Amino acid sequence: MEDLKKAYKTVMDDHFPDTMTIQFGDQTLIYKKRTWKIDEEGTVIEKGLRYGENPGQEAAMYELTNGNLVLGGCRFIGPGNSLVSGIDEAMMIQPGKHPGKINLTDIDNGLNIMKFLAKKPSAVIVKHNNPCGVSYGSTIAEAFTKAFRADRIAAFGGCVLLNKSVDKETAELIADQYFEVVVAPEYDGAAVDILRARKNLRIIRIEKIDALEKYLGHRFVDFKSLIDGGLVVQQSPETLIKSVADLKLGVSEYKGTTYTIERAPSEKEYEDLLFGWFVEQGVSSNSVLYVKDGVTVGIGTGEQDRVGVAEIAVAKAYTKYADIICFDKHGISYKDLELKVSQGERKETELDDIDAATNDAKGGLIGSAMVSDAFFPFRDGVDVGIKQGITSIIQPGGSIRDFESIQACNEANPKVTMVYTGQRAFKH
Secondary structure, three states, X not given: OHHHHHHHHOOOOXXXXXXXXXXXXXXXXXXXXXXXXXXXXXXXXXXXXXOOOOOOOOOOOEEEEEOOOEEOOEEEOOOOOOOHHHOOHHHEEXXXXXXXXXXXXXXXXXXXXXXXXXXXXXXXXXXXXXEEEEEEOOOHHHHHHHHHHHOOOOOOOEEEEEOOOEOHHHHHHHHOOOEEEEEEOOEOOOHHHHHOOOOOOEEEEOHHHHHHHHHOOOEOEEEEEOXXXXXXXXXXXXXXXXXXXXXXXXXXXXXXXXXXXXXXXOHHHHHHHHHHHHHHOOOOOOOEEEEEOOEEEEEEOOOOOHHHHHHHHHHHHHHHHHHHHHHHHHOOOHHHXXXXXXXXXXXXXXXXXXXXXXXXXXXXXXXXXXXXXXXXXXXXXXXXXXXXXXXXXXXXXXXXXXXXXXXXXXXXXXOOEEEEOOOOOOOO
């Protein structure tokens, strides 16, 4: 066990070169390896990534320093636009320790979601490169609180990203919990001192968060390495959905009959549908998620079948809802209460009350929007959401059986509305 603990503390050597050059035909891109001088337990060590996905994997991160790539009429993001790869010692207000690969990819995917949410105070909490809680708020403190309460369990040890300056109130809320990383464009007054009470918390300032919207529509070269050392190279994805005007009411023609969604979304539903679609851009596929009032309610990720992931997202919503009720009422997690009941220290009725409240509220899903990164091949996935009281759906459309999903929405009581994006949002 001690060897395992030591592995997580080890700073791996890396034998990757200081620079990397990639040539696309007659175009050349030049990258520089990012390293940091960080005091670790009294010794200043200059090193790049602590390790890769796991201890024992050497890793390096490179920043694009020269070259502009244009392919097929698409101009890719160029030098001077660094976000995560540009983090230097000055931006690490408290480095905690050298970052690992996961810390930085969590920040990156959080920014990938946050670039769509710039118009309001917003918070994104990421765990293992997937969001576990995302929220709008009237203030940044409210946004953080809602995102955290959306999944208090998974947020443990996660990465918090905020798009507004962290004030004293928000810093106190964050410092009360255990996180690995907090990222914001700025920190006000006593906020840093409050956060520094968490000695290993990485406190990072990325001023460009204030201008994240400019990254919308800018693509980068996405590399995927294969087991044989080969590479798949692609453009990064870009959603075509920017506003309500880009969405289309669900319609399908099947065997000469046209099926149309009978109810258009309300203004509030449109807001949640757009919010959910933006969050979906950072969720691993296959995925289905539920959102309500600008907050994620349940996020299902990385499943092989769509009805299964719709059900998983429901199960997660129920679990998180019961846990937050339990914590608010008893100051402990639902699992801790279960344990105390089994040991005879608490009454079974306490669990029964929480379960009844959770079932009555359907895990907070009543009135929520259902979001799918690809079309529903059958109506069974849509039926899962309708059973839980959703009122709206956003999905790409394009299935030969879209008419079944439309029928399911129109048959629901009350009727459910559904819009198409005309574009899927796979992320692997």
